Amino acid sequence: MDRSSLLQLIQEQQLDPENTGFIGADTFAGLVHSHELPLDPAKLDMLVALAQSNEQGQVCYQELVDLISSKRSSSFKRAIANGQRALPRDGLLDEPGLGVYKRFVRYVAYEILPCEVDRRWYFYRHRSCPPPVFMASVTLAQIIVFLCYGARLNKWVLQTYHPEYMKSPLVYHPGHRARAWRFLTYMFMHVGLEQLGFNALLQLMIGVPLEMVHGLLRISLLYLAGVLAGSLTVSITDMRAPVVGGSGGVYALCSAHLANVVMNWAGMRCPYKLLRMVLALVCMSSEVGRAVWLRFSPPLPASGPQPSFMAHLAGAVVGVSMGLTILRSYEERLRDQCGWWVVLLAYGTFLLFAVFWNVFAYDLLGAHIPPPP
16 A cells, blocks of 8 residues: 555545544554455554554554555654553464575564564565675675686685786775775675685675665665775775775674674574674684784785785774664664764765875875885
């Protein structure tokens, strides 16, 4: 049911004859049943929640329209927070007779979302089309690029030590700062099989579920923001170093998810969450430690500085700031939130500073960068 047909039906039935802006929840529920309108169970549950947040048991007309249009309102969030929400006692874990895909959707709901209300909303509203194509496409492209360079160089581990590797038009190198696309395309190149495997695993295990829940636009924005922040941070803090790998985007996704889990610890129902949290932190820290070791103590002779580790840290900062704001805004418009604009302003300020730094600081500071390959 779209907004116009709902408005027409309400006007025909005169559900709000006095134009108060409110409609009785029982009256609307009776209208749904009498006309056999296609309203899923999750929305009926939310209708009850909105009514219980009102002293007269009524629903604001605009909130009702937003609910039918699948737009979560801020007042509905307040109704949940105030504990005025009536939910069926059975959770999604008790849903019988689910197929393989619906069980996977339920698994994703419990992995990503912190409260039963949001989990039921996602479970009933989820559609398999469009699929989570962004993270899958990025991972596939990274694997293809790695295989091509591995076959060409005949080297699958520590590829950055091969003299031909840095000649790739995808790698970020401080000597090629004017080629702006390199600030993003470096995410398709990797040091070796071990870094690619780590990033691809996290992108599929965390990135795909996040994209299923929060959508392609938000997750791609978060991932690319982490990638861009990574290369720009390296250009400011480690001016002589190149950058390869998608770790900036991966750490943005992982840090956002882990921070969201910690802040909603009591509501998360994913199994073994403490053990998994510890393992994730150990693996992420080990990868950063490995990058630091390769940067400052290269195990093989190299013609220039090895890739920087600062992209990992920059991605984590983006995840905790921008990413956490996105993940905590499930089914809410970001533009309606003050915190989102604060994060965007901070990120935009950083981008502006980084651009000026790359244009002027290298010459003013007399930075001795290695010659571009």
